[in-house]
Amino acid sequence: MAKNIALFLKQALNNPASVGAVAPSGKALGRMMARGLGPDSGPVVEIGPGTGSLTRAIVAAGVPQENLTLVELNEAFCHLLARRYPRARIIHGGAQEMGAHGIRNAAVVISGLPLLNFPSGLQHEILSAVFDALAPGCKLVQFTYGRKPPISPQVMQNLELTWHLRGRVWANFPPASVYEFRRGG
Ligand SMILES: C[S@@+](CC[C@H](N)C(=O)[O-])C[C@H]1O[C@@H](n2cnc3c(N)ncnc32)[C@H](O)[C@@H]1O
Numbered sequence: 001m002a003k004n005i006a007l008f009l010k011q012a013l014n015n016p017a018s019v020g021a022v023a024p025s026g027k028a029l030g031r032m033m034a035r036g037l038g039p040d041s042g043p044v045v046e047i048g049p050g051t052g053s054l055t056r057a058i059v060a061a062g063v064p065q066e067n068l069t070l071v072e073l074n075e076a077f078c079h080l081l082a083r084r085y086p087r088a089r090i091i092h093g094g095a096q097e098m099g100a101h102g103i104r105n106a107a108v109v110i111s112g113l114p115l116l117n118f119p120s121g122l123q124h125e126i127l128s129a130v131f132d133a134l135a136p137g138c139k140l141v142q143f144t145y146g147r148k149p150p151i152s153p154q155v156m157q158n159l160e161l162t163w164h165l166r167g168r169v170w171a172n173f174p175p176a177s178v179y180e181f182r183r184g185g
Pocket of ligand 1: 019
């Protein structure tokens with residue numbers, strides 16, 4: 001655990017915009033992000049897993065590693081994830097490139113990306129890739145430290161996204177809100 005925090009902090013100092021947090025998510029946030037998942041959830045994609053705080057909650061909920069794809073930009077985090085989740089598929093790259101990796105028909109995308117740090121062009125690229133990767137009608141689950149949905153209104157409108165607040169997690173540093181996004185009504 002202390003090793004995770006040290007690695008996270010080092011990477012956050014070196015890459016503040018893309019890591020976008022000072023500490024990994026806590027257990028309560030992990031549980032809220034993984035709510036509803038289980039052995040029969042189907043293919044789960046996690047984007048921005050970092051040191052794997054949310055991954056741990058997803059696996060604890062019963063999702064087999066074989067059904068899990070982890071897409072992470074940071075190479076040091078990818079090495080750690082590969083050691084810890086040897087049967088998961090780990091992609092070292094940007095979430096915006098998921099299509100090039102053939103990721104399709106996901107049942108859910110779980111995101112720890114710091115979307116508020118991203119310009120709207122990059123948000124658009126990432127969210128297009130997310131909804132291309134999801135099976136029709138399936139959702140993106142995203143947390144944010146802000147008090148509003150973390151996707152720019154213009155991107156929401158362009159991609160015809162609708163949102164729902166799943167809940168707030170006060171027992172996290174910083175406190176976080178968890179949103180679900182879907183495409184269309
Ligand atoms: C706020 S941290 C969240 C880490 C972890 N999910 C957690 O909740 O503790 C954001 C993570 O997203 C990764 N990241 C940033 N931009 C990315 C991108 N375009 N594609 C994939 N991962 C990205 C960072 O390297 C970092 O690991």
